[in-house]
Amino acid sequence: MADDSGTIVASGSSGSMPTGSGSERLRRVTVHNLNAGWQNNVISGTAGHIYTILSIVFVERADVSSSIAMRVNDGSNDIFLIGSQTVPAENTFVWNDKFVIEEDDDLDVYNSTTNGDWLISYIDQDWS
Numbered sequence: 001m002a003d004d005s006g007t008i009v010a011s012g013s014s015g016s017m018p019t020g021s022g023s024e025r026l027r028r029v030t031v032h033n034l035n036a037g038w039q040n041n042v043i044s045g046t047a048g049h050i051y052t053i054l055s056i057v058f059v060e061r062a063d064v065s066s067s068i069a070m071r072v073n074d075g076s077n078d079i080f081l082i083g084s085q086t087v088p089a090e091n092t093f094v095w096n097d098k099f100v101i102e103e104d105d106d107l108d109v110y111n112s113t114t115n116g117d118w119l120i121s122y123i124d125q126d127w128s
Contacts, residue, residue: 022048022127031109031118032062033103042120045103048128056095058111060087066113068093073086075104087111 031039043051060066065088070081087093101107109118 022125025124025126026121027124028119028121030120031116034109034111034116034118036114038045038108039118040108041106042109042118043101043122045101045105045108046128047103047124049094049103050125050127051101051105052123052125053099053107054096054121054123055119056109058087058093058109059117060089060091060097060111060113060115061096061117062113062115063089064113066116066117068112070095071108071111072099072101073106073108078108087113096097 004026007121029042031042043053045051065086068085068087069083071078072081073079081099082095085093107120109120111118
């Protein structure tokens with residue numbers, strides 16, 4: 001039987017995971033007027049930090065149907081969270097599934113419209 005499994009990259013591979021007290025902050029990042037392309041490193045992992053993504057909101061503002069995508073780069077691979085989601089003209093898409101990124105990870109977003117707004121809210125746990 002053939003092995004069709006993918007490559008597993010385990011979480012918590014960082015050498016600077018929590019061992020004592022740290023801080024925790026609610027934060028947000030925005031991307032205004034993204035013009036038909038990728039915005040890389042919307043959140044870029046930092047050593048000693050764990051980021052829990054709470055919500056991602058996209059608003060199509062060009063009055064045309066758009067396609068959006070999101071991916072996390074785990075340090076060597078692009079892991080797609082959304083491959084191609086259609087958002088109707090002048091509509092909003094909300095992603096409420098929680099996930100975690102850490103120091104080698106980067107969150108990237110994409111929209112095909114010429115005017116897309118993004119808002120990402122997250123918890124930043126700082127153990128550095």
